[in-house]
Amino acid sequence: MEYRKLGESDLVVSAITFGAWAAGGWMWGKTERSEAVEAIRASYDQGVTSIDTAPIYGQGTSEEIVGEAIKDLPRDKVQILTKFGLRWDLAQGEFYFNSQDNQGKDIDIYRYASKDSIIQECENSLKRLGTDYIDLYQIHWSDKTIPIEESFEAVAQLIKEGKVRHAGVCNYTVAQMQEAERAVKLVSNQVPFSMVNREIENETVPHCIMHHKSILAYSPMERGLLTGKIKPGYKFEEGDHRAGHPHFQEDFIIKTNKMLDQIKPIAASKGVALSQLVLRWTVERPGITIALAGARNAQQAVQNARAMSFHLSQEELAIIDQAVEGLN
Template sequence: MTAETLSIPGLAKPASRIALGTWAIGGSMWGGPDDVNAAKTIDKALELGINVIDTAPVYGFGHSEEVIGRALEGKRDKVILATKVALNWQDGKVFRDSRPARIAQEIEDSLRRLRTDHIDLYQVHWPDPKTPLEETARALEKLVKDGKVRALGVSNFSPEQMDEFRKFAPLATIQPPYNLFEREIEKDVLPYAVKNNLVVLAYGPLCRGLLSGRMTVDRKFEGDDLRKSDPKFQQPRFGQYLKAVDDLKAIADKHGKSMLALAIRWVLDRGPTIALWGARKPEQITGVDEAFGWTLDEADMKAIDAILTRDISDPVGPEFMAPSARS
């Protein structure tokens, strides 16, 4: 398979337009780790032409990074390795922390866990309202000058916050939630990215599995599964979203594609985007090639919008996932 690519400012290697998202590989909030399948998933992603692997220290409290570090031994030069910074945790509770001292600690922890001497793309995971963005940006710019980081990105930032950050350090990427059901970034973040030559790493393109086309109304979520607290997975909304998926399948069928491929293609056709395809088992990414080599035209886009308007009476965003500020 020949994957579509685009260039991330500051990186020499072209990036595949599908990245492997590794939140689930960390295990926390996804039913626990499965390291054997995680390693196979990473190998499968590379085999399919995916060369961007996105992770974060908070995914399993370091576990995702450790699994990736082991899996990439001898293969590190094949990938664009993206991780994050500026979340902290205590007794399992996560909070925002982008103080320079925290950044200095996190970069060393991530380099050790990932078994590498540099991070290709280092992203501020969430803005920390208690730390001036100037302090955060300058600390990260120093890591670039020191050779520990190649390019900088932010996640879950507003255009105003990105403007402030860019006064002190260059930005290459923005990582917001973005999928057929969660489209808030179209109002401001996506146009900002286009205007300022930023690549958008869209997380949640399958909306926690809703857009996979495999979920049914009797699906139960147990243990620490984050979907237990996601409003989209509670009735009556759950039924509305599943009805929309069923109706969207007609558009996928028209192109001879799966629902999953339609959801990814939609994200790729919306701008300078990379879709973060989350997986923890190799069979969960076997449909990657279906997302390439075709596009959705204007009539398709209008039909999709009409389905969403008709089927979902009370849409809701991903706000439930936002971590607390530092106390």
């Protein structure tokens, strides 16, 4: 495993970080709690020391699973990355969307990042995670109803109190990052990035490189599309959000699989899975510090971790880049 610093901080995280959204079950169809715990522990055994979660993932379930998985591990050897700013348990702030919880009950999701709400969310997360501090605390999405600076004054307070080590953002524009930094120093921005979604390379990546901020790439496998296992006509489980996603419609699946066919020979030459090649390529991109990779079971977790067990030459990276560019 490779380890990288976040921004200019002293926080060192694993280049492959366990993404615990699917572990919480919500929007991914059903999940088996014991398998999710085993997946996190299997990741740790492979050197994956960092886990990214959020209260909204399963409405607390993901954080509880993370807490259970790490309870017997040395706390200073694990980095917990969680979030704030999405509420399902109160109707305040900016309405985001309707959803259903893991029991099928209708819930409304709000973007809400007031000072009081953030302080309360942090306390709730600490209890679910079974810890007394969070390594990286990130706003999940912007909330138009609360000034950004006000939200991050709360995070600055939590850092002063020792409940949070470092501040980060998710899904923030460059302008929003700059506004947040009026209140607290940011170390990172967690944003979507994959072979089929490279929009951040236009503005966010150059800004982060220039100002020494880390980029945490989420959905690097594009929700499983880049495994090559998704074929036209693929049937998703009930409750799986991917069924209606534009990248999982037949035309896009066909186009993506043609691109993947071009890079499969490189994976074969390394004796690795296509998904491992994709993850390795992701963390080699300029400005990308880590890739978040989700897993529902130990086998998937181990495979993700082993994406760092091989190297790509400049020639191989150029071949992959050319195939990826051909998608546009």
